[in-house]
Amino acid sequence: AWADGRHRARGRSVARLEADLIGALHRQEIAVLYQPQFRVGDGMLAGAEALARWEHPGLGRIGAETLFAVAERADQMAPLSHAIASTALAGAHAWPAPLRLSLNVTAEDFALPDFAPALLARADAAGFAPDRLTIEITEQTLIADFDACAAALRTLAARGVAVALDDFGTGFSNFRTLKALPLDTLKLDRSLVRDVAHDDRDRAILAAMVAMARALSLSVVAEGVENDAQLAVLAQEGVDLFQGFLRAGPLDGAAMARLASGAP
Structure with missing residues (x-):
C-alpha cells in the first residue's frame, strides 16, 4: 500500500518535502514513465x-x-503538470505515427485561463502533432467550473486533441458529462476489469458500458489487464484498447522508444 514512497515520506516534515519538490522542479528532476496501451483486437x-x-x-x-x-500542499500543481507534459511530449517526439500520447489533466490545470493554448503550444514546440495527443480527465476534475472546462476542451478538440474520461465507473457518473463534453474515449477503471472473467454481473456491467x-x-x-482470461472477455465485448x-x-523513455520502434 505504501509502494510509492509514502511510508518513507512519513518521517520527513511536510515543509521539507514541499521544499524538496520545488527544488526538483527547478532542476527538472521529475521523471516520466510511459504505460503502453495496446489494441485488443x-x-x-x-x-x-x-x-x-x-x-x-x-x-x-x-x-x-x-x-x-505534496504538489497540491506546496501550490505547485501547475508547474508540476507543465513539467510532466513538456517531458512527456519531448520523449514522445520520435515515436512513429500514429502512436498516441495520453496526458492526465488536473482541476488546477483547468483553472489556468491559458491552459488549452499553453498545452497546444507545448505540443507544437515538441513537434508532436495535436491529433496524436489525448488528455485524460476525471469527473472530479470538472467540479470547480464545468463550463470553463468544457470551453477549454472544445479549444483542444478543435486542434484534434482527443479527450478521454478516466476512472469511468468508479463513482457517480454524471450523464451531463457524457452529453456536454467533446469526449472521444471512456477509460474503464481496473476495478471493473478485475473479475470480468469469472463474475457474470461484472461482465454484464462491462457489456453495458461498452x-x-x-x-x-x-x-x-x-x-x-493482468491475464489472458480478462483480455479474452474484453475482446468478446468489443473493448478497443487495454x-x-x-x-x-x-517503461522509462528509452524502453518505450525501443517498443515504439519495434525493436526487441
Missing part, C-alpha cells in the same frame, strides 16, 4: 499514458499519488 501498440515519478535523493522513488499530494460507449461513438480503454501488466508495466 490484434495486440499492436497504440500509444502510451504518461505517468510522473519523482526519484527523491533520500527517499527513493515516489509515485504519482504522493507526488501530487454498449453505451458505442451508442455515443466513443472508444473504450480498459486499465489493469493497458496493464499482461503486456507491459510502465
Whole structure:
C-alpha cells in the first residue's frame, strides 16, 4: 500500500518535502514513465499514458499519488503538470505515427485561463502533432467550473486533441458529462476489469458500458489487464484498447522508444 514512497515520506516534515519538490522542479528532476496501451483486437501498440515519478535523493522513488499530494500542499500543481507534459511530449517526439500520447489533466490545470493554448503550444514546440495527443480527465476534475472546462476542451478538440474520461465507473457518473463534453474515449477503471472473467454481473456491467460507449461513438480503454482470461472477455465485448501488466508495466523513455520502434 505504501509502494510509492509514502511510508518513507512519513518521517520527513511536510515543509521539507514541499521544499524538496520545488527544488526538483527547478532542476527538472521529475521523471516520466510511459504505460503502453495496446489494441485488443490484434495486440499492436497504440500509444502510451504518461505517468510522473519523482526519484527523491533520500527517499527513493515516489509515485504519482504522493507526488501530487505534496504538489497540491506546496501550490505547485501547475508547474508540476507543465513539467510532466513538456517531458512527456519531448520523449514522445520520435515515436512513429500514429502512436498516441495520453496526458492526465488536473482541476488546477483547468483553472489556468491559458491552459488549452499553453498545452497546444507545448505540443507544437515538441513537434508532436495535436491529433496524436489525448488528455485524460476525471469527473472530479470538472467540479470547480464545468463550463470553463468544457470551453477549454472544445479549444483542444478543435486542434484534434482527443479527450478521454478516466476512472469511468468508479463513482457517480454524471450523464451531463457524457452529453456536454467533446469526449472521444471512456477509460474503464481496473476495478471493473478485475473479475470480468469469472463474475457474470461484472461482465454484464462491462457489456453495458461498452454498449453505451458505442451508442455515443466513443472508444473504450480498459486499465489493469493482468491475464489472458480478462483480455479474452474484453475482446468478446468489443473493448478497443487495454493497458496493464499482461503486456507491459510502465517503461522509462528509452524502453518505450525501443517498443515504439519495434525493436526487441
